[in-house]
Structure formats: structure tokens, C-alpha cells
Amino acid sequence: MNSSEIRQKFLDFFASKKHHIVPSAPIVVKDDPTLMFTNAGMNQFKDYFLGNKPAPWPRVANTQKCLRVSGKHNDLEEVGYDTYHHTMFEMLGNWSFGDYFKKEALPWAWELLTDVYNLPKERMYVSVFGGDEKDGLPADEDAFKIWKKILGGEDRILFGSKKDNFWEMGDTGPCGPCSEIHIDLRSEEEVAKTPGKELVNNDHPQVVEIWNNVFMEFNRLADGSLVKLPAQHVDTGMGFERLCMAVQGKQSNYDTDVFQPMIQFVAEQAGVKYEDNEKTDIAIRVLSDHIRAIAFAIADGQLPSNNKAGYVIRRILRRAVRYAFTFLNFKKPFLYQMVPVLADQLAHIFPELKAQQAFVQRVIEEEELAFLRTLENGLKRLDSLNETFKGNQNRIDGKTAFELYDTFGFPADLTALIAKENGFSVDEEGFEIEMQAQKNRSRNAAQTEQGDWILVGDDVPTEFMGYDAISTEARIVKYRQVKTKNKTEYQIVLDRTPFYAESGGQVGDTGFLESDLSKVKVLDTKKENDLIIHITADLPLDMEVPVLARVDEERRRLIQKNHSATHLLHAALREVLGTHVAQKGSLVNDKLLRFDFSHFTKVTESQLRDIEAIANQHIRQSIPLDEKRNVPIAEAKQLGAMALFGEKYGEFVRVITFDKNYSVELCGGTHVPNTGEIGLLKIVSESSVAAGVRRIEAYTADQAQDYINNQLEQLESVKEALGAQTNLTAAIEKLLSENNSLRKQLEQFELKQLTTLKDTLLSKSQEIAGVKLIAEKVEVSSSNYLKKLAFDTRNAAGDNLCLILAAKIDNKPQLAVMLSDNLIAERNLNAVNLVKELAKEIKGGGGGQPFYATAGGKETSGLAAIPGKAAELVKSLLAK
Template sequence: MTSNEIRKQFIDFFKDKQHTFVQSASVVPLDDPTLLFTNAGMNQFKDVFLAKGERDFKRAANSQKCIRVSGKHNDLEEVGHDTYHHTFFEMLGNWSFGDYYKKEAIAWAWELLTEVWKLPKERLYATVFGGDKGDGLEADYEAENLWKEMTDIDPSHILQCSKEDNFWEMGATGPCGPCSEIHIDLTPDLSGGKLVNAGVPEVIEIWNLVFIQYNRDESGTLTSLPAKHVDTGAGFERIVAVMQNKNSNYDTDVFMPILNEIGKLVGESYITSKEQIAFRVIADHIRMLTFSIADGGLPSNEGRGYVMRRILRRAARYGRNLNLHEPFLYKLVPGLVKHMGDAYPELKERKDHVIKVIRAEEEHFNRTLDRGLEIFAKIVKQLSQNNENIIPGTEVFKLYDTFGFPVDLTRLMADENNLAIDMAGFEKEMNNQRKRARAAAKFTSQTVSTDEWVVMNDGDDSEFVGYEETTINSHISRYHKDGKTINLRLLKTPFYAESGGQVGDKGTLEGDGFTLDILDTQKEGNAIIHICESKGEFNPTSDKVYAQINDSERRRTIKNHTATHLLQAALQQVLGDHVHQSGSLVEPDRLRFDFTHFEKVTPQEIGKIEQIVNEQIQKDTHLEIAWKNIEEAKAEGAMALFGEKYGDIVRTVKVGDYSLELCGGTHVNGTGEIGPFIITTEEGIAAGVRRIEAITGPKAVQYFQSTRSRVSEIGQLLNSPESEINVKVQSLLDDKKNLEKELAQTKSDQLSGDLNGIINSAKEINSVKVLIHKVDNVDMKSLKDLGDKLREKVKNTIGLIASVNGDKLAFVALVSDDLLKKYKAGDLVREVAITAGGGGGGKPHMASAGGKDVSKLDEALKRFEELA
């Protein structure tokens, strides 16, 4: 039976038991910043268990995509080294929300396992909660008796176990209850009873039935829930291994299609390879990456994005064990999608997006991976010479900070060399870096402890009225003086505090005997802090003030904020639905928008985006602002900012049928107020993240005028009408290209003038002719041309041509046809380039590379001789 058939049988079985099939939730919980990844089937029903939500069904079943990379349920370091730990897995589950309970859950689990799937009853064990004196709970005799009454399991196979193994809790507080686990004995002689819960592959848990019947409060006290629930989870990969009679999850048809694809890239099969661990790690990690990216995740330097980056870099490094030096992970995606796309259609829909993300991330890491591995090898060599076995924290930090090696990757390589790493030293370096970053950062807001405030009005303050008002009479709640700077809070304020990318308002406060310039407005928790500078003495005798924002700056800011909404919608129209906001800055004079995309936005696309935004501005659409329940807003398709926390009631900003976002910022009344919109720059700021800067209104008009002036000046310089400038420039470029071509040909002729002399300069090393030729200021194309001409004339030869071009090095390696079975030009030139702080590669017969350290040229040439 195939894995797809097993998954379908599970769903169909519970459908016949009146369960509603529920689609798997996204493995990236975009609406739950507290959770890195969906790690259990119950995640999407958490609100039901917490009595904060409900569903229109009482019974549910599904196969949930899950990711676990840490904690008691998984250990990343074990993935690939054993045959049953995974970062990504599927969890088959069935749920009851206040409907059926232990009786049905136990009976149905037994029915499916033994009557439908025909698992041998004599191999199955059931564990139940054995009680806990600390909680005052007796053993779960109810479940134990139901196993005896509702099934024909061997009574001696029903085991009472500890709270640690058989009592489930959502967290320190909240719903909890006993569970009953089903284990299967895979030992040849059925002797595995004593190994239940021992964590060995011979006896494994295949299904956990959780009976949620208590609530634990903050004091630790348990009380019975009015409605009892069932939450079960069966590990899909383990079930498949058992059903297909395989000793390893990786030997099943869940993994073998991926392992076979890896084998095609490597040129050997998983079954015969001596590097099976590398095969397994890569197969596991590409599943995790493909599903997480398809569900909206992206590699980055923080949060779940950093976990994804760690996983990808771990897989890329294992690729080196299989001699895969070029990006390869992205090539595995189509096969995985073909295998699992029917069960999870989102894989088919986002296949191209996943490939682009993984390829971009691989290429980015590849630039430093080889150099980092060389540094690591030198560290290992030095430790060996010194009879030491701990990698200093400074070196671990260098690999992390300079070469992008996650700490767990360095630890993995250390383990392979029987070394440890100095984590305390690494953490010290990390803390020093954080201190440097804090010292370098410019903080416009100042945090002060509450006992330093001078309180003028106790109670609630910071009521924001700036959506409707720009000037008000208000009262000082409290203030804090620090030299000339005054931090101040008002009972009511029209000043918008920096949030959601929009900068804080500026303006003035006038009181009895003082005037304050408000330089910035920030938030501390729910409090709005006005950061002020006094024009004179500030010793208020009255709390009354007149607050007035800088209306001109606010007007320009709100134009840019609404334009940002229009821009995001246009980006999605032109580039695709994968575009999501990664960051933004909205100021009076410009807007900046960071978004997910994996290619440079072309000039044609920029033009189309500008056109769409300006068309929306010209329509002068009235903005609709509303407060509504967050679920209602999401159901309407409102875009939320990833990672932002939202309350139950949210503010939505709608621009006709064009744009709908959750947003607390200030906006124009109608899009026509924005004026012209121009994109001024587009650039990449990280792997998979692009940045656009734009201007609106008067700034855009100034930009038009400045551009027109420059065009006029260029026309005068070229002695050409403005309408013919492009023709004139193209003519000049063509002339330049022809001259460069002639110059290159002249250089090539000069280089090739004495081919026989170059060939005769080769020395023989280990019965192979080694040809090394140095030149100066020769471009890569000319070097390759020379390499081609040399290859036509040589036999039994490997060659290296090197050129010093300013502060850079260029290398071309060549291998004669009769030595291609022994040498690969790509491998040779890569080793040489690494010595000079660079990298490269190419085809077996000829390859090129660059170097960054000119002083290492002689060392690089010597390295080439050593490779002979």
C-alpha cells in the first residue's frame, strides 16, 4: 500500500465516522507570532480548547503538516543520523470538541489499526496515565478498563506510565489531560514490552490519544472542564514504515523518490552510498524547506526565518559530502512536488516560487561556504598541532559572523572531527556585538522607569485623537526631564506615535509659561511618549497645554502612507501573490517599502507599477476606514503585517476594491490628494528581499523638473535634440563596444603570440605536465580564449592562467582531454581561488574563478602545483 493510499484511508475512515475533513493549516502560522511553526495537528484548534472559539462541526480529521526542530519531540542533531527523527512530518489526527470521548477514541483507533490496516495485535501495546501524587490524580482506570472492554488487546500489553509520558499539557496553564499511547513492538521475537517509552527504534509510538478533561490555573490547581475533548495524533511516516514493513522511514515511498533524485545528482544510489547520512539529511531538509516556503515562510536572520536559513545551510554543507559544490537543493523541488502535490495542492501552485527562494538562498551561501570550510579546516589543523580539542568561541563567532555558519553547523562539523566548541566564548562575542550595535544605533526615544516620572495627573492617559484632530487643548499626565530633553505624556494627544513604519509626529506644546518643540513621538507599551525640547525653562505649574502637530509634515506623511498601500497592491498585481511586506518607512519626504521577491524588478515592471499606482491616484477613490473583528477582517481578505500583533478588534483601511489592509496609521481622505507618484530606486537588501523607495506630491514634481533639466544638459553636451538623445547615446556605446572588441583582439593576439613558448614552460610533476602562466590586466574572456587555444595543442597537461587586475585576481584552469578522468578543471580552479580568498568553478575541461587577495597569488600558484 502506498503512502498516499494510507493517508487517504485514514481520512476516509473518520469521514465514515461523521468527522469533517479539515484542510491542513499552514505550517507557517502567519497569524500567531508566538509559534515558530505549526508543530501539531491541534494548533489550528487551540482556540476551541481554550474556549475562545468554536467550529460548526463537533468532529474533525486531517493530515497536518508539522515542523519540529527542537524540544523533546525532536533534536535537529539526530536528523539523518537515525532513521526516525524529522524536521518536517505529517500528523494524522482526529478530534472531538465536546462530543465523543475515551470510549470511541480507543475503539476506533483499535479498529483502524487492526481491522483496516491489519497490524498484528500481538505487537501492539497501549499505555495509560499511571497517576500523579503531586497533582492528586489517580491512574486513568477509565481508559485502562476501556482498552480491556472495547478491544481484544492482550491485557498484559496495557501499561500504566508516568505523568511525563502520559499526561498532556498545552502549556504551564490551560487545558490538559491524560493520554493513551499506542506503541508497536518491531523486535523479531516480540520481546519489546520492556522497551515501551524507552526511546528505541525497535518499539515506537505510532498514535497518541489525548483526553482533555482538566484546566490548570496559575496556581497549578486542576479543575474539571465542562466540555471534554479528544485530540489524537498518529505519526504518518512511522505508520507508513510499519505498513510497508520497512526498518527505516527513509526506506518507504515517502522518502525514496527524493533520495532517488539526490542519487541522480550525485551519480550513485542511496542504497549503495557510503554517505547515507548526507542523503537522509538532504531529503529531510528539502521537505521542510519546500513546505515552509510554499506556506509563506522565508529564510532570514531572525525568528522562524533563521531556522529555515539554518536548515538550508545545513543541507548545503551536507551536499559537500556528496561532492555537490554548486547549488543543488532547488533541483529537488520538482520531484517532491510531483510526489506530494496531489495531497497538498499548494505545492503545485507555488512550485516556481519555492525554487526561486531556495536557489537564491543557496547561491548567496555558496559564496562564502567554501571559504568558511577552508577556515574551519585550518582551525582543526591548528588545534591538532597544539593537542587541543575545543574550538575557541572567537573562531565560532567568526564563522558565524563572516561566513554565515549557524552555530549548530559548526558544532556538527566539530563533532565529525571529535572536537567541542566554546559556547561561552561564542556567547561573549555575540553579546559584545549586540553592545556595539546598541552603541551605534540612534535611539530617538528614551525609555525611563516610572519612578522617575513627575506625575501631574494619575490614571489613564495617552488617548490618541489624531485621526480626527490636529490641534487640541489637553493636560499633562506626567513628564521626565533629562537635561534639555523632556519626555512627556498627555491625557489626550493628536500626535501619532511611530508605528507600522510611519514616523512619529512633530509639533509644539504651549503651556503656562513654556513652549516645547516636539521632536518625535514614540510608544512605550500603550503609552505615547512626546520627546520634547524646551525653548526656555520648563517648570510647569499648570497641567494645561495646547497641542499642535506640524500639519505640513503630517499631510506629506499621510500621502506617502496611503501611497504605500497602493504600492503593495500594485506589486502583487505585477510581480505575483508571493509579494509580502518585509518592512517599511513612511516619512514626510519619501516612502520606503521592503518586500519579498527574488529577482531584480525590471524597468518595464517598475513602469507598470508606477502606472497602476498613478491610475488609482487619479481615480480619487475615497478611503473607507473601519474597526472590526480581526476574523471578519481576515475573511474579507485584509492584508496583515507579518509578525505584528493584533488585538481582537482591528482597524482596516480600504481603497475601493483595490486594497484592504489592517493599519493603525493616518491616511488621506481620497487618493487624489496624493499627487504624482514616482519610484526613485529599486535594490536588493537581502536574499529574497527587495527595496523600493518612492516620492509623491511636491517632491515628485521637483523630481520631474530636476530630471527634465538633466536631460536638457545631456542634450547640450551631445549636441543633440532631447528627442534624439537615446539614438546618440546608443551610437556612442556601439563605437565604444567596437573599440573594446578591437582592443581585446589585439590583447588576445599578443597573448597567443608565443603559444609554443607557453607550452614549453610546463614542468612535469607526478608524470603530468603542469602549465602555469601569469599575465597582467587581462580580462576573463581573453584568458578563456587563450585557454581554448592551449587546450587544442596540449596533451597530458593541466594548466592555470592567472591575471592580476588591480586588486583582484582572475584564474582559468584547463585540463587536456586525456586527463579528464583524473582531473576536473572546476575542482582545480576552485581550490586555487579559495587560497586567494575567492571562488568559482565551471566545466571539467575548463573553468574560471576570481580571487580577492592579490598577495596570495604565489601561494595560489603553488597550490595548483600541489594538486597535480
């Protein structure tokens, strides 16, 4: 049974049990501040468990893309070394939202594994929750009794600890006891030696958990306490890769057809044989695993970057490049070549990667190129520190190792590997101290203390009224306090609201909550899963009386103009540049619109003019808004609506149309009633954001008019300054020509001055122990002229020259040291050592080569002491 058949049999089985099959949510989480990535199949259903939103179906099943490389669930360091840990993996799952519970879920799990997949019953063990005194929870006797009946005895049932048999998504949120199913894949000989029951949950590579049935009964609060959920739910998760290993009778996930196409491709390209060498095997597994996480994260909208989720993806990518570079000898980008293999393999179940294959490849290739340069620079840095290491007992100190990590993005394990190859070691403890210090700084800067929700009224879902109204009477449902380092805020949930919560690139509304007793300003509105949260600095005086929720109308109006203009801009981009253009991010506020899109080259000025003209043409046509709500997703796609990659759409969607032949998009934001209200769109910048991603910023309405007027005013000022009221271009060209001519004359003059200065320096040479020392403060206009003066003087002086120059350039002190080659070989002088010592006078530092080195500093007053200090320093060195 191949992996595609295994996956389909799971979905078909639960469809036969009246489960609705839903698509995978994106791997990148956008509306849940507690998560960066989807780390479990239940993430997209969190609100159903909490009761924040009614579930559209009582039973669902799917396969979910998951990523576990950060936070509580972090498997990164095990990936490649063992047979069953992964970064990105598929989680097969079935859920019940207040419908069935243990007595249905557990028999179904056993039926699927034994009757459909024909896994041997005698090789499977189950575990149930054994209770926990701290939380006051008893052992799960109900699950035990059900399993005892299914198995016909209790020999293969284990009571597990809270660690193993109480599932929690994170520090807070839905949770509950769970029952795991484990399978023993060892040989008959090994089974005879050691019973499988003894190896359950002991990290044995062939005795592994394949399915976890979680019984969601509780919600973990911020204070650590547990409260009962409104209803009992079932949340199961079965690792697809492990299931394939079991069904296909393999000893490793990597031996299944989930990974083998990728593994064989990498091995062939690297010119090695898989299962021939441990180090290359680990590297091949790392690449075959990591490319899945990297590619799907990018396809779902998360570009590699230096912070948050983007940094996690960059870290995974760099870890893969490090293994490819070190163990498989890939010195040029290679990971991007793996994308087509993966995209073809999973096109039938995850078509989003195939649809964006070229874009994903481009992003990965550029990231690889950047890090390979980093590797090269880091290696040079290590080479330059060789002498330092030798003088420090052949050990790289923790601070230096951390500098390589922090400045060059050099993984600590790569530093250790290269150091070992050169006979060094790394102060790992010192590195960890530096790393922890940085984490503490970041944590202290952004520490947030979030309280639990306090109910005021009935905990009902918020009804959003914002498409039709900017104010409405509402009641406060609940609130909580949030403390950061510098302030305290409150988050308020209403039973109904006109406030739009930040999402889809559109910023959250501001406004007021008003009653007869008080008026509280809403500073922002955000979404947490499906909660609409109003952020305030204060609470209303009486939380139980109705309030008037009123949006800042003028600000909302400007936001709507920019949002609708974004749709028109998107359509214009596709018309001018091609249908490959797809939204990769946006920001819509009351000041501007910012639109990121996939495109591989700079947008030319001519293209920008065409794009702007097309968008403005549709603005002037005053096209009325065609808004359709609760449209079945299939019908919306038939209408031609563009769905954004990385967005999670339900069964019913909202379609925004401005001319059915021009702009049709799925969108939850607010818009103008007709395009004429936008007034004008003016593109003000176009730039690169990342590989294959461009960014346009634009103004609309009054902001656009103000921008144009400002540009015209500047143009008039330039005309007036140049005295050119008619042909400004000719006047500028004349000015540039005159400027170039004067610059050449000035350069010639300065070069003559340098010749004179060189002769003056040579006349001031003093002899010290056979060395011609010239140490002077000089006046030059640039660093390039200082360098030229040094080289010209050396060429004229010949052997035995020690030249030390001090200059004030652009109000900053600079030093230059030049030595004749024979002084380096015969007198053991070194320009780098000299310049570093002299730089102390100007509170600076420098470096270079043994014959020529430079330094900069902060203290220009120290330049006067350089000639005297230089003479003393050279005398002392020559006297040794």
C-alpha cells in the same frame, strides 16, 4: 496501500464520524508569540481550547504540516540517523471542541487502525497517564477502563509518566493527559526474544508510537499551575510517516513511498546506491527530510535569514548542504533540484508548493551558493590556522571553532570533521562555553517576564468594531503585566474595540482608553492568536468601569491610505511585470508602505515609472471601496480574490475590491472609502531582499508631496550651484568632464611624486648584516599608492631588501612590509610576522603573504616610532 490512499482513508473515516475536514494551516506561525512554527496539529485550534473564540464546528479532522526543530520539541540532531524522526512531517488529527471525549475517541482510534488499516491487534500496545504528585493529578482510570474493554484485558496497557503521557504544547497553554498507541514492527524472532511491552517508550526504532490521543482539560499558567479549561476537548495526533511505515510493513519511515522517490533521486544524482554505505545513507536521508522543511517553510512565507524563524530554516538548509558537500560530493547547488520531485509528489494535498515551485527553487539555490562560498572561506580559514593548531597540541581551541560558526556559519560538527581529517581535534567544551555565553547575552538583552491573565469581567471574545468606528465604549475583560529588561508594560483585552491589531503587514493602532477617572495611552495593538491586546504603560485607575476606546484618527487615516495604495501597487506590479508577482511581505504604517514581492530581476526605471503611473491613474479615478465581509472562501476565489501564500484563511473571508477588473484581494486591514483620498503615490526605492524577492518602498498623500518638494528643492540648489538655470544635464556633463580631466592630471602628478619618493627611499638604505633596510614614514594619498611604492622600490632595489613603510592615510595609520624573495628563503624573514609586531605601535593588526604584508590601526601617533622600532626588530631577527 500507498501513502495517498492511507491519508485519504483517515480523512474519509472521520468525515463519516461527522467531522469537518479543514485544510492545513501554514507551517509558519504569525500571530502567536509563543511559537515560530506549527509544531502540532492543535496549534491552529488553540483559541478554541482556551475559550477565546467559539469553534465553528464541534468536530474537525485534517492533515497538518508540522515542523519540530526548535524549543521543547527539537528532533533535528536525530534526523537521518534513526528511522523515524523528521524535521517537517504530517500530523493526521481529529479534534472535538467540547463535544465528544474519551469514550468515543479511543474506540474510534482502535477501529481505524484495526478495521480500516488492518494493523495486527496483537502487535499494538497502549499507554495511559499514571498520575503526577507535583501537579496533584491522579492516574487516568477512565482511559484505562475504556482500553481494558476494547482490548479485552490489561496485558497491553501501560501506565506512563508525565513525560510520556501528559501532553503540553510548550511552557504555557492548553494541555492534558494523553493515551498513546504503540506498534511493534519487529520480526517474529525478535518478538519471541523480547516482549514488545518492555520496549514501549524506550526509543526502539521498530517499537514506535503512532498515535497520541490527548484529552485537553487544563491550561498551564506562567507560574506553572494548572487551571481547568472551560470545556473538555479531544486533540489527537498520528504521525503520517510512521503510520505509512506500519501499514506498508516497512522497517523505516524512509523505506515508504513518502520518501523513496526523493531518496532514489538523490542517490541517482550522487552516483551512489542507497543502503550500500552508512555515511552516504545518512546523508541521503538528511537531504530527503530537510528539503521538505525548507521548501514548505519558504512556500509558506518564511525566507532564510539570520534571526528567529528565518535562522532556523537557514540552519536546516546549511545542515543539508554540509551533508551533500561532505558525503555525497555535491560541490555545486543541488538541493533546489529536489523541489520539483517533492512538489509533484504532494501537489494534490499541498498545492501551494507546486504553485511556487520556481520561486522556492530560486531562493534555495541562492542560499546554497552563499553557503558553499562560506564553506570554501571556512576551509581556507582552517588552512590558514594550521600552524597555530600544530603549536597548540593539534587542537582547535573553542574560541576559534566558535569564530568559524559565528562568522562563517560553519557548523561545529563540520569543523570537527575537517579537523579530524587533518589530524586535529576540537575543544568541544570550549566551543559550548562560547556558545552559551552568546546565548546568555542574547537572552539577557531580550528577556521577558510575562504574567498570567487576571480576569476583570466575563472572559468573552473581543468584538472588533474598527471597520466602522474609531471609538467605542468598552469594558476591560482581563489584563497581564509584561516585564522586559528596561520597562514594564501592561496588556489589556477589551470586550469590544475599534483598535486594529497588527497583522497582514498593517501596524497596530495607537490611541487612548478614557474614563472619568483616568486616560491611558495605548502604545500599540497586537494580536495573539485571536486575542486583541492593547499595550499600555499604565493601567486605568478603575478597571471595572467602562472606558472609551478611542483610536488616533489622524494616524489611522494615514495608515489606511498606505494600505489601500499597497493593493493598487500590487495590481500594477502584476500588470507590468507579470502574474508571477505575488506578495511576500509588507509593512504598512503612517509613514510609508513597503511591499516585498516575488520577481527574479531588478525592476527597471522604465518599469517603475509605468507601475507608478498605473497606480496613480487608479488613485485619480476615485474608485469607491467595495468591501464584502463574511464571504465564503470558495465564492471569494470565484470573484478573483488573490489569497496570499502562508496566510491562514477561514471558511469565511473579507474581500477588498478597488475595481473588480483591477484589484481584488482577501484582506483584514483597514482602507480608505475611495482611492481619491490617497492623493498620490510616489515610489522612492526598489531593491533586493533575498533571492527572487524584490522590495519597493513608497510614500502617499502629504508624505509623497513633501518628498517631491524636497527633491525639487535639492534640484534647484544644484542648478544654482552650477549656474545652470536651463540645461542642468549639460552643466553636469561639463563638470564631470572637467573633473575627470583634473583627476587624470592629479594621478600623473602623484605617479611622478612616487618615482621621486622611491629614489629618496633607495638613497636612505642602511645595511644590517647584509640586508638593505629601508624603514621610513612616507606621505601618500591612498593604500594603492602605498602598495605601488613598495613594489616599485623592491623592483629597483633587487635582492636583500627589507622595506618598511609607515603612512597616515585618511587619518588612519597604515603599515606596509616588503621583502625580497631571497630574504625569505635564506634569512628566514617573514613580512607577516614583521607587520604584526610593528602594528602594536599603532594599536592594530594585519596580515598578508611572506613577501608582502600590510596592517592598519587606531593610533596615528605611533607612526613616528615605526622606523626606529623596525631597525631594532630586524637587527634582533637577523642576529638569531
